[in-house]
Amino acid sequence: MIPKSKPIPKHTVEQDLAQLNIRGETLIVHSSLSSMGYIVGGPVAVIQALSTVLGARGTLVMPGFTSDLTKPEDCLNEDLPPEWMQIISDHLPAFQVDLTPTYQMGVIPETFRKMNGTKRSDHPWASWLARGPQADFVTQDGAYDFPNGEDSPLGRLYALNACVLLLGVSYVNCSCLHLAEMRNKFAPHKRYKRAFRVLRDNQAEWQEFDDIYLYDQDFEAIGAAFEQQTSQVRLAKVASANIKLFRVKDLVDFAVHWMNENRSLG
DSSP: OOOSSOOBOHHHHHHHHHTTOOTTOEEEEEEOSGGGOOBTTHHHHHHHHHHHHHOTTOEEEEEOOOGGGBOHHHHOOSOOOHHHHHHHHHHOOOOOTTTOOOSSSOHHHHHHHTSTTOEEOOOSSSOEEEESTTHHHHHSOOOSSSTTSSSSHHHHHHHTTOEEEEESOOGGGOTTHHHHHHHSTTGGGOEEEEEEEEEETTEEEEEEEEEEOOOOTTHHHHHHHHHHHOSOOEEEEETTEEEEEEEHHHHHHHHHHHHHHHOOOO
């Protein structure tokens, strides 16, 4: 099939990214390759362009989430026969840092996961990928409970005052808003047990972790308010993709206040 848009070479992506002044930053990227148009070299070219523009002092970070490794009744929408659920539950492979692919994160993070030098945190559901000087700090082992909380890659990215690049995606894809969910006043009342597949003595088994109910249906409203009420979001284009660039701290602090004012326990 012939692409609908003309080919966009890597140097054009680099030129667009260079206008964002992100050199040396710790940068979280949530991305959609298809939004960028026909990039010559696809995800490899995008990752190379990001790495070049960030430079040797910059750290590239992407989500490595694996939400498909939870109980089948929690992640499958289909009305499967009960016996199917049991088969899946009994035989689902455990999370392995070096083997398990990302789930519904897109082709750019999955390609980045396989790149030499990419580090990955060890949470069986909410792992993060990083490459650069801050990679070890971002991906160090943290608590299994509350994987979007203070003792998590998200908490450390907040401490680093990292930037977030929404590359052709919306605030629904912005995972740092889950840190705001952990910090708002409703969090203690939203406790939830999650079960994920982990390795114990080379055997796959289920283990429960404490977490909170996550709710992303107002993330777009939060993002819209953030843009309207602050001057902390840069809007631009990279190739054919619309992008948003901002600091983790700025959005999380704003979102905690917004949630406290606009959410309820209902």
